[in-house]
Amino acid sequence: MNSLPANNSEWLIKKIIMEGGTISFYDYMNLVLNDPDNGYYGSGKANLGFKGDFVTSPSMSNDFAFLLTKQIEEWLIQIKSKLIFDEKLSVLEFGAGDGSLMSSLIDHIMIKNKKISKNVRFIIIEPNKGMIKKQQKKLEKYLKLGFDILWKSLDELEYKSLNGVILANEVLDALPVERIINLKGKIHRQGVSYDIDSRRLFFEEILITKELEKSIAFAQENLNIKIPPKNAPEGWTTEWHIDNRKWLKAVYEKINNGILLVIDYAKEAKRYYSLSNNNGTLISYKNQKIVENFFESPGNCDLTSHVCIETLIYDSETLGFETIGIVKQGEALLSLGLAERLFEIQKELKNDISKAFSRREALLRLVDPICLGDFKWFVFSKFKNKKTKINTICIR
Ligand SMILES: C[S@@+](CC[C@H](N)C(=O)[O-])C[C@H]1O[C@@H](n2cnc3c(N)ncnc32)[C@H](O)[C@@H]1O
Numbered sequence: 001m002n003s004l005p006a007n008n009s010e011w012l013i014k015k016i017i018m019e020g021g022t023i024s025f026y027d028y029m030n031l032v033l034n035d036p037d038n039g040y041y042g043s044g045k046a047n048l049g050f051k052g053d054f055v056t057s058p059s060m061s062n063d064f065a066f067l068l069t070k071q072i073e074e075w076l077i078q079i080k081s082k083l084i085f086d087e088k089l090s091v092l093e094f095g096a097g098d099g100s101l102m103s104s105l106i107d108h109i110m111i112k113n114k115k116i117s118k119n120v121r122f123i124i125i126e127p128n129k130g131m132i133k134k135q136q137k138k139l140e141k142y143l144k145l146g147f148d149i150l151w152k153s154l155d156e157l158e159y160k161s162l163n164g165v166i167l168a169n170e171v172l173d174a175l176p177v178e179r180i181i182n183l184k185g186k187i188h189r190q191g192v193s194y195d196i197d198s199r200r201l202f203f204e205e206i207l208i209t210k211e212l213e214k215s216i217a218f219a220q221e222n223l224n225i226k227i228p229p230k231n232a233p234e235g236w237t238t239e240w241h242i243d244n245r246k247w248l249k250a251v252y253e254k255i256n257n258g259i260l261l262v263i264d265y266a267k268e269a270k271r272y273y274s275l276s277n278n279n280g281t282l283i284s285y286k287n288q289k290i291v292e293n294f295f296e297s298p299g300n301c302d303l304t305s306h307v308c309i310e311t312l313i314y315d316s317e318t319l320g321f322e323t324i325g326i327v328k329q330g331e332a333l334l335s336l337g338l339a340e341r342l343f344e345i346q347k348e349l350k351n352d353i354s355k356a357f358s359r360r361e362a363l364l365r366l367v368d369p370i371c372l373g374d375f376k377w378f379v380f381s382k383f384k385n386k387k388t389k390i391n392t393i394c395i396r
Contacts, residue, residue: 009201009298011038016194022204025179026242028192032298033174034128039299041174044130046302048098054285054302056170057263057329057372058101061362063345065104067336071394072165073109075259076116078390079163082257082383088148089116090164090258092123095171097131099124099138106142106149120164121148123157160256169263172312173304175247177239178212179280181205182228187216190237192295201295215242223310225269238273238280239305245315252319255382259390260321263329265306266376272308281306312378321380325395330373332394333366 015031016023023031034042046052048059057064076089091109096102102124110117126132132151139149179190183205191206219225228236251260271277284291286301294303313323327335342363349356367373379392 022193029176041128069108094168099135182236262378324379329375330367
């Protein structure tokens with residue numbers, strides 16, 4: 001029995017007991033992240049940035065949004081030129097965290113640059129009420145200025161209603177995943193059980209669903225992936241992103257003409273489903289540290305996994321997206337002018353060395369390959385006219 005201690009988890013234990021003593025790992029991840037009262041994001045406990053539990057690019061530095069805005073404006077201008085009617089352009093952000101990225105994007109697009117500010121609306125799709133509150137607080141001043149900022153659910157958007165740019169920075173890594181384990185050469189699904197006597201949460205094998213079986217078989221047939229890999233030892237484990245395709249499909253259906261930019265931790269299939277990666281990529285963070293034990297403090301830490309590069313591209317393309325390209329964040333930001341930005345900061349803050357130093361530090365972390373620089377930017381497009389070509393600065 002793979003048992004681990006359960007701390008501060010009465011709320012979760014009640015839910016597991018109500019479900020008969022075992023829930024799937026997928027349900028576990030969904031609860032600890034998205035439960036409206038106790039989940040890390042659901043309740044709004046999530047604390048991003050240097051002073052929080054972990055950093056994301058926008059929570060670390062406004063310069064990230066400054067550089068990204070160059071790309072977004074370029075795309076919006078090109079998309080506008082392809083439209084037949086004067087439709088409103090959208091900048092839509094999935095999972096906007098504490099609102100840092102959206103706030104800086106609005107600032108640059110609507111106030112500082114104004115290159116394409118006319119007829120632009122901003123939309124956030126955020127399922128977690130606790131996070132929506134944080135975002136509304138951060139965007140209060142722009143709401144007061146009357147800018148068109150809406151919080152919507154994906155279902156509320158009409159079919160093919162979006163013309164513009166859709167962003168998802170570190171969102172797919174927060175979608176619940178199934179955990180699978182190799183036992184006697186066969187894949188089993190992992191669940192999370194609670195033992196009343198020892199008061200412990202532990203992993204337990206549960207029935208594999210038809211949906212999960214089909215999803216893995218689909219990838220194996222079409223992508224030359226072998227799960228478990230040849231000669232995998234007993235207990236080899238990985239995770240499966242059962243929701244990515246559904247998410248991509250739902251997004252695809254809402255776009256009329258647009259670019260989807262997904263930014264995330266990502267691994268190639270051959271490294272993901274390899275003998276050496278024998279415990280998947282799931283990782284939990286609290287106070288800028290890795291929490292080794294997923295069951296230690298459910299609902300009080302982030303829980304995240306890498307996406308698989310090939311599966312994401314395959315799903316996108318078979319749904320109808322065109323892949324414009326994939327690039328490492330470090331390279332994308334350099335193409336968007338990171339070096340010039342560093343120079344500007346030095347000049348601008350020549351009398352405030354400590355501020356200049358921390359801005360420089362944050363910018364360098366965005367491109368550092370052992371930090372956020374290794375993130376992948378996936379650029380997909382969907383245009384009514386399939387022959388439409390879009391120039392993209394971030395991919396050289
Ligand atoms: C790791 S945080 C990233 C926050 C922000 N994008 C950033 O980079 O700072 C994940 C965000 O995705 C949100 N989220 C979780 N599931 C989601 C879903 N199905 N659709 C949209 N957002 C989701 C979370 O509530 C949270 O705001």
